[in-house]
Amino acid sequence: MNDFEYRAPASVSEAVALLVEKGERARVLAGGTDLIVQLRGGRFTLDRMVDVKGVPELNQLRYDAAEGLVVGAAVPCYRIYEDELVAAHYPALVDAARIIGGIQIQGRASLGGNLCNASPSGDSIGALIALEATAVIAGPGETRSVPVEQFCTAPGRSVLGPGELLVALRLPPPKPRSGAHYLRFIPRYEMDIAIVSAGVAAVLSPDMSSFVSARVALGAVAPTPLFVTEAGAALAGKPISEESIALAAEAARQAARPINDMRGTVEQRRHLAAVLTTRALRGAVARAKGEQVNGH
Amino acid sequence: MAIVYIPALMRGLTGGAEKVTVPGSSLRQVIHNLEAVYPGMQARLLQGDDLSPALSVAVDGEVVRLGLLAPVGEQSEVHFLPAMSGG
């Protein structure tokens, strides 16, 4: 691995300046669990690494009943799942944070990094999409916000322009009678990459008998994590039943456009898209009803 | 007389016989005597002056490590097996 310059700015503006200066030749280091592996594997070379863990905005983890949740882009997974407020209000986020790598990775890897890595199978991304998260991006120009479902543009590519930096993820407060669940399928029980994943959030009617709305996101079935609006639309206004869930699952299957690779086949992934959508929806409904649901 | 089991693909040399009896008190003698009765056998079993390194020899069910020096008893069974290694 070629050597590079290491910088650890203390502010967003300083970080942006360091990034702007080197353009494509600079990269942001948060947890580094993807970045360092890719660098070592020769995927790319760089001139400057900008360690953003010392920037306060990127380390905030703040919940407010009115504003919702702010997750700084460098907040490692363990802080997500060890936070009682997050666990109480965003269990689907905990579902994702608990399964990224093992305990060592979770000590370092961040949701922000997971998103910026823009892998089609990124575990937190499906949960973030389901939870209507937006990405807060600082850069040489105005700070801007992008819905997470629009963040990834291709495998390993995102909307981040030259010199731009993901500062935080903002999640709206959970709606009344809502529940969310994130599930992935892996051949092992831990330490694996999703063959397919599904993040689902559902809002139920006041009498808890029907779906008001739902958001379904799939991972590893397209070049980017997929927000399947058809699946959500299939549920709106429908009674809570296996039949309704099956409609959404079928929509998920239809929306999936996966590839064959070492992790799975097209047929297997389409099938799993439906299976996981079904299971995640059941989990989301249960959570909306106040029931306990295990992460996976 | 030792009872020599003939490897399956060499049985063309023994007219299809699975086993033959030949005299000899060492493996060297046994192979020499085998060659006398079934010409061509020696070339299949030896490489130079030694047992082919692709082979191991079992006498009375035990793989022996003495090569051609291996003693062969009056009623011994001799088997030629592929050489083996372990993990």
Next chain:
Amino acid sequence: MANKVLVRQEFKVVGTRPIRHDGTDKVTGRALYGGDFSLPGMLYGKVLRSPHAHARILSIDTSAAEALPGVRGVVTAKDLPRPEEGIADVGEGAVNLRFLSDNILASNKALYKGHAVAAVAAVDAHTAEAALALIKVDYQVLPAVVNVREAMKEGAPILHESLRTDAQGQKGTTPTNIASRIQFAKGTLEQGFAQADVVVEREFETATVHQGYIEPHNATGLWSSDGQVTIWCSTQGAFTVRDLVSQILRYPVSKIKVVPMEIGGGFGGKTVVYLEPLAALLSRKTGKPVKLVMTRTEVFEGTGPTPAASMKVKMGATREGKLTAAEASFAFEAGAYPGSAVGAGCMCAFAPYDIEHGKIDGYDVVVNKPKAAAYRAPGATQTGFAVESVVDELAEKLGLDPIAFRMKNSAREGTRRIDGPIFGVIGALDCLEAARASDHWSSRLEGPNRGRGVASGFWFNIGLQSSCTISVNADGTVNLVEGSADIGGTRASIAMQAAEVLCLRAEEVKPTVADTDSIGYTQVTGGSRTTFATGWAAYEAAHDVLRQMKERVAKIWEANPADVTYEEGVFGVKGDPKMQMAFRELAGKLNHTGGPIVGRATVDPKGQGGAFATHIADVEVDPETGKVKVLRYTTVQDAGKAVHPSYVEGQMQGGAVQGIGWALNEEYFMTPGGTMANTSFLDYRMPTTLDLPMIETVIVEVANPGHPFGVRGVGEVPIVPPPAALANAIRRAVGVRMTRLPMSPGAILKEMGTV
């Protein structure tokens, strides 16, 4: 969750569970493995590897690399002596020297992606790595063949123009990828099948898998100005490294010293050399010590995995459940050079059974993958998967209990195997009986999509040469020096056998694994031979100590040495109960009664006895995803005599789990062009803690009459039964018969017709 030992014979030390002698060093991080070693002024080496699975090397230009600041030397195949065609016997079977040499550094052709082409030594690893990118290799890319069936076809790309099929000594006449063909035949097959009421015939495939040791290969070499070469490395056999380096470099063994460092797992994969000759060559070129350590990707791409196999098995049985005939064809991928374990695979395949008529064909086939190396019971797991699946299906068709069916047909003392020899005392039936009597087998398994499977397995074990010396310390303890790399507690199991003879505690025997200058020739730690053979050497060396101690007592007491006795740690004289001297007391007198005492022994034992195992697996299959959860797992195995039961259990559990990984998820995922796509532990899915239940063990002890304590090797056979045990369990859980490994979720879904 029981661990049971069915003890038949008790000893004082053998059969107990002392703390291993090297344990404290290994739990404190103090133990030095090959990668931990360094010397002042040491350089770091890196290896350039072929990006192509099959390519002619037209030219290599190293000048730019050599010019890079910090680079001290570059070597290519030109730096290796060109061996004539020759065969080396290194206790590992036949090794063709030219092939051996070419696998260290490719000369004319690169035969697999990852094949070493050049090596660089530089002041640090980063500089060496940067230099690799500056080496210009002109390749002419050739079509690759990465599957055994394809490689056997007419018109397949040929790896070696000079290769001719060796059919048990008869050479073929045309270029081929089939390096050898073997056959075993017993009885009259047609007659056997004619007697059968039920015949099952199926084809099976297994994927290439890796041993997966956590420690990457490493070697540090120092070529001294006086021509002495020293190599520090993690190896299963220091003497084998010495032999192979000597042959590859055409350099006398007496000028090579190999220092075995602690070794972080081998499972057969560290019985051969990759980096050792390069470390020596680079050191000769640079005049400095040079250290090389592989990356994980290099380990996957550049070292020997176990062969993929394509297999066909046909077996027949009568309505009453008696096996009448068995026929099989096993084709193994040897990788780039001949020499898969197909021979052993053939011989182990039907070994658990007494079958009158049988025929087995084996094919050793070269393909554009790394040269296969040994992996725990080499060859037996592949063939065992096929045979034990068919046996299970026969039992199912006959409506018989799978253990009862196996017992009815079990091999026992006097059974003639299909490959010819007759079994001595074996524990095949005892394992089945113990499995049937286990808590696990008698427990009920309820619930949908759940099933229980059983399978047996066999491994020969091997003997081979070992040496041992024991010197007596003045305080009544002894130092034991041996040459077997300790990969899983063998210092303890060897020392315990000496302790038993000497009436000492295990802790009073201090074992050291020595380098090749300091101990007599000792074969690899492999083939389940170490506790058996090196333990035997320790037993003999201890007896040599006792013999000398008795002579010394006789001298002191002016008695006849033949009358000296030794019981419970005390020397005495026949007929005079007043005369007594403890071992420790005598030990303190040695230096002024005639000098120190050192016992020594070398052995090359036969009679290693075979090892049998029977495993029981409970699984639950998720019918929607195809994912298998192992709910409960029991291993039953004949250890002959478990010297240190904890480490025997450890072998059983570890072997079983490697087999579970092989069965369910592990594979080299190859692109059609011959690139392994999953060269990281992320996607090469070895089992983690969460994938497994506790692994229950039942140690059966059917004493091996060929060993003083009845020991049989235990390390290898536990990997054999798991794939079939799990396949049989999956069959009962969801009704599908899996005939390919790995039985991954996707494969199961496909077989179930879901996708």
Next chain:
Amino acid sequence: MATKHHVVTRVNGEEVEFLCEARHSLLEALRETLGLTGTKEGCLDGNCGACTVTLDGRLMDSCLVLAVEAHGREIQTIEGVASPQGLHPVQQAFLEEAALQCGICTPGFIVSAKALLEREPNPTEERIRWWLAGNLCRCTGYDKIVRAVVDAAARMAEVKG
């Protein structure tokens, strides 16, 4: 020549200074620069856990941490687990339960298990397995490792009284 960073950190309770390049991992610094070879290299991509250390009390794969990031931090490695008074209960339990074979993964497992028991004195088998899933062992099948952690928990409870 590459720029060197001056890193001041604490390793196993003692202040340590070293120079490193930005590209050097913490694992490299520990093993090559500081000679602390108890932390092992198994995969260099965070999938085996052999290089596990704690950084400010958190478990990390040291192959995925830059050496320069250690500046001003607190590192614990396997070399700091035992004390002059003797082995840590986790180490003693690994010995007595025969929870190691080749031993290459053992330092990582011990560092991880110790961190678990310091947080959760009485974990279930399931919890132990979840916590240790980032540490691969190829020899033992994990059975005896899990038992050793359970055993160590009991020993630590005893010590606490």
